[in-house]
Amino acid sequence: NVSQIDASAILSRTTRGDSISNYRDLRGSPGISYYGASNLRHYVYYQDEALDKDLIVDYQFKYNDSPYDDETREMFKESMIRMEEIPHRTDASYWGYFKMNNHTAAAMNKLRLRYQKEWKASVLYNTPKGEVSLLDRDVDQIFDNAKYFVGYEKEIDLWGRNLLSIIAGNYRATFGEGLVMENTDYYSPRKTGYGFNKRITGIIGDMSRTQEYALKGIALDWKRNDLNAVFFLSQDKKDAVVYDSNGDGEITDDDDILSYITLTHRFDNDQLQEAEDFYNNFPGNENIISIAPRIDALEETIIGGHIEYSPFIGTHLGFTGYEATYDKDFTIPDGDDLKNLLITDEEDSEEKWRFTDKEISALYSTKSSAIGDRDYRRVYGFDWRTVIANTSIQGEYAELEVDGTMFKLGDDPKAYLLSFYSQFDNLYLLTIFRNYDLEFDNPYHRSFSESRRFDDTVLERLTYGLNNTLLTDMYLNAAQPSAEKGVYFETRYRFHEKFTLTKLYLDIWERMSDSRKGVRFEGKLEYRPIHQFRIKVRHKVQTKRYDDDLDRNKSIANETELNFIFNLSNFNRLVLGFIYGQVDQPPYLSILSDPAEPNGPDMAQANTLSNGEMIFIDYTHNFNKNLKVIGNFSIWQAHGATFWDFEDVELDFDQSDRGFKYWFHLHSRISSNIFFSMKFKYKQFLTREYEFRMFNEIPEEGEYYYDRVERKETSIRMQVDWKF
Numbered sequence: 015n016v017s018q019i020d021a022s023a024i025l026s027r028t029t030r031g032d033s034i035s036n037y038r039d040l041r042g043s044p045g046i047s048y049y050g051a052s053n054l055r056h057y058v059y060y061q062d063e064a065l066d067k068d069l070i071v072d073y074q075f076k077y078n079d080s081p082y083d084d085e086t087r088e089m090f091k092e093s094m095i096r097m098e099e100i101p102h103r104t105d106a107s108y109w110g111y112f113k114m115n116n117h118t119a120a121a122m123n124k125l126r127l128r129y130q131k132e133w134k135a136s137v138l139y140n141t142p143k144g145e146v147s148l149l150d151r152d153v154d155q156i157f158d159n160a161k162y163f164v165g166y167e168k169e170i171d172l173w174g175r176n177l178l179s180i181i182a183g184n185y186r187a188t189f190g191e192g193l194v195m196e197n198t199d200y201y202s203p204r205k206t207g208y209g210f211n212k213r214i215t216g217i218i219g220d221m222s223r224t225q226e227y228a229l230k231g232i233a234l235d236w237k238r239n240d241l242n243a244v245f246f247l248s249q250d251k252k253d254a255v256v257y258d259s260n261g262d263g264e265i266t267d268d269d270d271i272l273s274y275i276t277l278t279h280r281f282d283n284d285q286l287q288e289a290e291d292f293y294n295n296f297p298g299n300e301n302i303i304s305i306a307p308r309i310d311a312l313e314e315t316i317i318g319g320h321i322e323y324s325p326f327i328g329t330h331l332g333f334t335g336y337e338a339t340y341d342k343d344f345t346i347p348d349g350d351d352l353k354n355l356l357i358t359d360e361e362d363s364e365e366k367w368r369f370t371d372k373e374i375s376a377l378y379s380t381k382s383s384a385i386g387d388r389d390y391r392r393v394y395g396f397d398w399r400t401v402i403a404n405t406s407i408q409g410e411y412a413e414l415e416v417d418g419t420m421f422k423l424g425d426d427p428k429a430y431l432l433s434f435y436s437q438f439d440n441l442y443l444l445t446i447f448r449n450y451d452l453e454f455d456n457p458y459h460r461s462f463s464e465s466r467r468f469d470d471t472v473l474e475r476l477t478y479g480l481n482n483t484l485l486t487d488m489y490l491n492a493a494q495p496s497a498e499k500g501v502y503f504e505t506r507y508r509f510h511e512k513f514t515l516t517k518l519y520l521d522i523w524e525r526m527s528d529s530r531k532g533v534r535f536e537g538k539l540e541y542r543p544i545h546q547f548r549i550k551v552r553h554k555v556q557t558k559r560y561d562d563d564l565d566r567n568k569s570i571a572n573e574t575e576l577n578f579i580f581n582l583s584n585f586n587r588l589v590l591g592f593i594y595g596q597v598d599q600p601p602y603l604s605i606l607s608d609p610a611e612p613n614g615p616d617m618a619q620a621n622t623l624s625n626g627e628m629i630f631i632d633y634t635h636n637f638n639k640n641l642k643v644i645g646n647f648s649i650w651q652a653h654g655a656t657f658w659d660f661e662d663v664e665l666d667f668d669q670s671d672r673g674f675k676y677w678f679h680l681h682s683r684i685s686s687n688i689f690f691s692m693k694f695k696y697k698q699f700l701t702r703e704y705e706f707r708m709f710n711e712i713p714e715e716g717e718y719y720y721d722r723v724e725r726k727e728t729s730i731r732m733q734v735d736w737k738f
Contacts, residue, residue, distance in 0.1 A: 015209050018399065018406040019437045020050030022328035029239075029327060035060050045404070047437055065130065072126040073736045078143070079119035080695070080729035083667060086278050089486040090114060092478050094293045096301040096358055108483065111289050112281065117144035124221055136221045137162040144279050161228060163219040179235040184220040184228055187246055188213050189320045190397030190410035191431045194334040196460035199224040199276050201493045204521070205462050206504065207408075208435060208444060217244055226253055226276040227458060227493065229316065242332075244320040251310035253277055255485065257355055258304040259345060265290070265306055270345040273377055274457050275307050276491035277484070283309050301358045306482050313341040328401030334412075335394030336458075343389070344380045356472055358481050366479060369528035370470045373497060376527075378414065378455040385417050393456045394420060405436045410461070414454050427453035431461050440508040449499040452526045456494070462502065463495030464523055464534065470567070471527075497526035514540045516550075530567060532558045550577040570598045589632035595655050596625035626652025628668065630659075645678035663693065663731065673699025679731075687738055693731040701725050 023045030027034065034040050040058070041051040082090070090109035093100055104110035120143040126136040138161045141147050148156065163183030170176040188196040191207060197220075205211045217235040220228060231248035252274055259270035265287075281289075290303045318336025347355055352375055353363040381387040395412030409432035411423070418425030429450040436443045448462055468474060468489040477486045500523025508514040518537040524530065534556040542548040552575040559568040573595035580588040599622045630648035637643070644662050656669040662679050677695035684690055701723050 015053045015212070016050050017047070017208065017435065017437055017442075018328065018408070019401055019404055019435070020046050020054075022401040022406075023050075025327045048439060068130050070128045071738050073734075074122075074124040074126075075732075075734045076122040077119060077730070077732040078121075080143075080664070080731065081727050082114075082117075082143070082278070084669070085486075085490055089477055089483050089490070090279075092483040094289075094301065094303075094483060095296055095299045097298045105292070108289065111292065112279075112285070114144060114279075118147060119143060121147065122223065123148065126221065132166060132168055134165040134167070134219060135163065136219055138221045138223075140223045140225070142279070161220060161230075163221075165219050174238060177235075177237040179217060179237075181217060181219055181233045181235075182231075184230050185233045185246070186214070186218050186220040186222070187229055187233065187244075187318070188215050189244075189334045190215070190332060190395070191408070191433075191462070192460035193397075193410045193412035193429050193431060194393050194395045194456070195318065195320075195336060195458045197224065197227045197229050197458050198222065198460060199226050199491070199493055201466045201495070202460075203464060203466075204502070204519075205460070206444060206446060206502075207433065207462070216242075217246065226274060231316075240324045242320070242322040242324075242330075246316070246318050246336075248314075248316040250314060252312045252314050253280065253307060253309050254311040254342075255305060255488065256308045256311050257306075257347075259347075263302075265304070265308075270343045271312055271340075272305065272344070272346065273488060274312075275485075275488050276493065277307055277309075277487050278491060280309055301481065303482050305355055305485065307484050307487070311342070315339045328399075328406075330399055332397045333394070334397065335392070337390050337392045339390045340380065341389075343387075344378055344391075345382075346375060346377050346379050356481060356485065357476065357479055359479060362479075366472060366476060368470075368472075370525070370530075371472055371527075372452060373468055373471055373527045374473065376452045376455065376497075378416075378453075391415075391456075392420075393458070404438065405434065407432075407434055409433060412454075412456070412459075414456055416453070427451040427455070429454045429456075429459065429461070442506050444502075444504040446502040446504075447500075448502075450495065450497045450526065452497040454497065459494050461495060463498055464500070464521060464532065465496040465498070465525075467492040467494040467496050469496050469525075498523050499526065500524060512542050514542075516540050530559050531561045532556070533560055546581045548579045548581075550579065551575070552577075568600055572596050584636050585634075586636055587632075587634040589630075591628075591630045591632070593628040593630075593657060594625075595627075595657065596623060597655060598623055624652075624654030626650060626655030626657065626669075628652075628657050640683040642681050643678055644681070645676070647674075647676040649674040661695075666697075668699075671700045673697065675699075687736060689733075689735040691733045695727075695729045697727040697729075699725055 023043050024034070026045070027043045034043065037051070037055050040046070040054065087109070091107045093106045094108065095101065095103070095106045100106065120141060122138065122140045124136065124138045128134050139148050139156065139159065151159070161184040163181055163185060165179065165181045167177070167179045170178055186197060192213060196213065202211070207213055217233045228250060229246065229248040230250040231246065233246040234244065236243045253276070255272040255275050256265055256269050257272055258265055260266070260268060286306060286308070290306060293299060294302050316336050316338045318334070320332060320334040322330050322332035324330040346352060350363070353367045354360045356374070357363040357366055378391055380389055380391070392415040393412060394415070395410055397408070397410035399406065399408035409430065411428070411430040413423070413426045413428045416426050431446065431448040433444065433446045446462055466489070471489065472480065473485055473489040477483055480486065500521060502519065502521045504517070504519040506515060506517055516538045519535070521534045523532055525532070536552065536554040538550065538552045540548055540550050554571070554573040556571045557569070562568060573593065575591065575593045577589055577591045582588060628648055628650035630646060632646050634644050635642060646661065648659070648668070650657060650668050651672050652669055653671065656667055659666045659668055661677060668675070675695065675697035677693060679691065679693040681691045682689070
């Protein structure tokens with residue numbers, strides 16, 4: 015959590031030959047902030063660090079048996095048999111066909127080694143929930159699914175100080191603002207690049223759980239005081255969506271690719287093919303699967319690099335680019351062909367296709383009438399930063415080559431971001447401008463945005479109508495940001511000894527696919543009359559389509575949270591909290607006359623209101639310096655609203671009519687070299703109501719309405735760290 019301004023202040027001092035021998039010297043560096051120095055105090059040392067031993071080994075094990083979230087469950091449970099009278103069969107969905115009620119827990123094993131200060135090596139094997147465990151794999155499967163790397167780092171005195179790093183195996187590559195290259199599977203909204211959202215730029219060994227966008231090969235990183243050059247080469251197989259491009263009625267290895275996909279559950283290709291054959295051959299099924307995900311369907315070879323020049327401390331100009339070549343074609347069907355491919359009911363596909371779905375049709379193709387036939391995707395751009403007094407200015411510009419040239423700006427789909435950050439003792443100001451073209455389809459794009467790619471497309475809103483429900487994973491696990499443009503303001507201001515605006519931001523943006531304008535505001539105020547007690551208030555307002563009150567997609571969300579925080583003796587802590595949220599939307603006619611009838615009322619007369627409230631208690635209790643417990647109890651009532659609950663080490667979504675949960679997380683340092691933690695959670699709630707009927711038509715026979723039912727969930731998470 016150190017800003018570029020603080021880093022520049024330290025480097026400017028050490029470059030002049032002035033030593034920093036202790037924290038007092040660090041705090042006295044000209045230009046450094048109080049928060050910058052205090053955040054660094056536990057992460058720096060002032061003389062060469064002595065090594066107790068040459069070889070250090072670190073083993074980590076994680077276990078998690080938490081259930082699938084509701085959106086994922088709905089995707090797997092949606093029926094793949096589409097006919098007038100759907101049979102009551104458990105295997106009508108992927109959930110029942112693969113017997114996912116009894117899925118295995120997720121487990122991760124990680125081993126890291128360091129020899130002296132020069133050699134590093136790591137290996138990681140991750141088993142997501144529901145998949146085959148490590149012990150049930152053969153050697154070849156373990157090797158194919160594991161992540162590993164060996165790294166060498168050496169400081170060389172050659173016409174000045176040089177730092178050379180070489181990594182073979184899996185590595186992370188991140189440059190600039192993440193427009194050209196940042197390879198992670200995980201989407202992070204409003205990733206500013208400052209504070210706790212800072213990017214670790216450059217090349218490092220990758221021991222994360224990123225699977226789809228992992229890079230595997232070799233990377234070299236050479237640094238001097240004024241120059242940084244990086245070269246990386248990767249060859250890896252990627253999961254992808256394959257469709258019947260040859261029109262032969264089945265999906266084969268010769269068919270084309272629609273897009274990358276990060277799968278929640280990586281069923282092997284034989285399992286998927288068997289399930290598809292079962293549904294396609296089911297008597298009376300009107301849905302013939304013509305598009306499906308496939309494991310390791312595509313081989314991607316990437317060659318790329320980054321070069322950066324720093325004429326003086328705090329300023330640099332860098333250039334980044336990569337070219338990815340493929341062993342298969344990416345092709346996007348035109349017009350109605352794409353709609354009919356994705357949507358089961360061809361007669362209604364035109365009605366269900368909206369402007370937002372242009373984000374799907376704008377996907378990159380390696381062959382088309384405009385560009386001809388080629389086997390690559392090429393992305394390049396430049397980034398910059400300069401520190402002037404207490405202000406940092408930085409940004410990045412990138413282009414995806416389609417039919418333009420590399421040396422002409424603006425003739426290809428582009429994306430750019432510019433940020434300004436000013437820092438004072440009790441105040442900082444951050445402003446970010448961004449603009450991403452709809453056709454800028456760079457799979458390694460991870461910059462600031464409000465929503466993920468494919469938001470509000472058929473991949474999100476029409477799971478029940480997709481030709482293959484597994485395509486919903488293209489949205490649920492999308493890591494790319496949505497195509498949008500906007501301006502974002504953020505600040506923190508301690509305007510009184512007892513009052514602090516801990517965070518306040520305003521984002522105004524426009525979605526490029528349909529020009530929908532949105533605004534989001536959130537403010538957090540803290541009042542601390544004494545050190546042992548403080549009050550925090552948070553309020554959030556978000557409006558979508560604020561420029562058109564009659565649009566069906568308009569919504570206004572409000573959420574207010576009040577916390578009373580007690581800091582007790584022995585660093586114990588107690589928090590009492592209350593949250594209230596509501597969402598206003600234009601009315602659904604079927605709700606006004608529920609159940610709706612054909613040719614019924616067609617005039618909107620009232621808004622749809624979703625609301626809810628939650629009460630919770632958080633606590634932290636330290637038994638001694640080696641044992642503590644963190645826990646929570648919460649109860650909520652919601653009518654269509656959803657609460658985002660950050661539970662220590664994970665994020666949970668609380669919705670439905672009524673519910674409660676409790677969890678506790680035990681942290682124990684068993685010895686100086688062994689750390690153990692365990693989290694237990696119990697959750698009980700009422701599920702949502704379900705209605706099974708054709709639009710505006712009531713079934714003549716049978717029950718069409720299913721009441722809420724009570725659901726109970728328990729989960730355990732464990733982690734062991736052992737260093738020797």
